[in-house]
Amino acid sequence: MSLIIGEDRYMKKSIFLVSASLAAVSFFAINQPVSHAASFQTLKVKNYNPIAYHPSTFRSVYLYNISHTAKLHNLKNYPRTTWYVSKKILMHSSLTGKNYAYFYVTNAKGDKSGIVWHGYLTRGVNPNANNANSTTNSGTNTGSNNGSTSNNNNSDSTNTSGTVNYSNDLSRQLAGYFEGVKPNAYLQKVANKFQRYANIEDPNKPWVAAQDFEDMVTSNYPDIWRAANGGFKYLYDHQSKTDLANFKAGRTSFEAYANKAILADNGNSSFRSYKGYQIGAYACPKGSKGYGQGVVILVDGIIDGDED
Template identity: 35%
Template sequence: MNKTLIKGLAFSALALGIGFTTQQTNADASTAYRTVKTKSYYSTTPAYHAKNATKSVYMWNSTITKKLHNLKNYPKTTWYVQKSVKLTNGKKTGIFYYVENASNSVRGYVWRGYLTKGSLSTATNTNSLTTATSNNSITFNFVDDNTGATVKTAQWIIPNSYLKSGATLKKGVLLKNVLTNLAKVWTGASSVGPDGYDIIDTSGTGQSTLKVGGTLTLKVTAQPTK
């Protein structure tokens, strides 16, 4: 066969191969998600846990192209939201939470629909106490920051695990005197807050004077839709 013809065929095959590789690379890159909007929760880090501890739910990297962890391998873990991000790949769009465990050793992005509000210990303790009374709980009044309307009113039973050594709960006792950390109030608010809303009142106003059996009003705003 003519050498010139052979070289021409070889060059054509090489060009086709390069073209296919380039197209494949571009196709893979197009599946990566990009950030549309971000909302920080570093000041409050609300607590969440997996809705179904036995279901395979993956934690991803920031572009949702690499699986980092499977939540079913952490059935007793409480996840703390650092930020909420709206991600899109051009075809699909969703809200993901960037979460970390308590020791910050496991972290990544999880679709918010796979998580439910509240720490695992709070959920367990709340379920073990059958009735909220003025001697073991506080009431949260969640108000829409835009309309001023009350979105939800809920009682939070204070877990014994949150108390200082030797402290007991009783109506009228200042929470700052019995809780190991007053920030636990935010954990409680997150666990009973209205679905589809974010707590934006992070100033801590009223916490220092809040008593067992008392009420704390917090401002909330509706989460962005998908």
């Protein structure tokens, strides 16, 4: 009988120790930064004074919590809401191995907030905010379009904003890969600023260049940001360090290198996918720190602006 009692005491003690260990592990895990456990890790955060944005699509788009581990709200359910961006967050996904830019947004009441991929939002107050009868049909176009609608491939109605000045031959070559596009001096003027505003000092963080350039465009050229709907294409996007090294060593042609960035874009687009678009393109020249970096700005429609 004493042996059985001893075993019973031993089992109770073991169960207590296991339970205590599990509790300690749980407490430790809960109090660790979420980025260590989640598939998304925060790389960079930039704060803004709140800027008005609204959805650029009416399909299901979710706001996530700050660690990107849970869905909070579906923007499709808020067709007239203006969202205010106060942070831009660069996150790395361990699932895809890629980096993504997110906006931290809050509604006017301040009772709904979360992060959303920046490409799903367009700068400006929601045009449906005061229209109770507005629909969520993004294909509806009321009133006269005055010939300035998207998908207008009539070259006579396209304003190329004067003479296009490329900063270097590689930029001209990059723009030339796109079939049926129309060079635009205003877009080119902004694209030419890429090397000046992009952060290309750290070769181990090439994605930062794109983020800093986008920050400049959203602040100084909101008309281009809206018209392009955030659809800027970067040469390093979807590339690996090996791809970059092969390009710099001459083992990969510039066309093949650029084509991979475009081909891997959302929807598997190609150089032939943008006929009738306006274009501005910049590629950092050979010998520069940013060689292999660059940007292509594509706008479906007419855009004109000051060429400062």
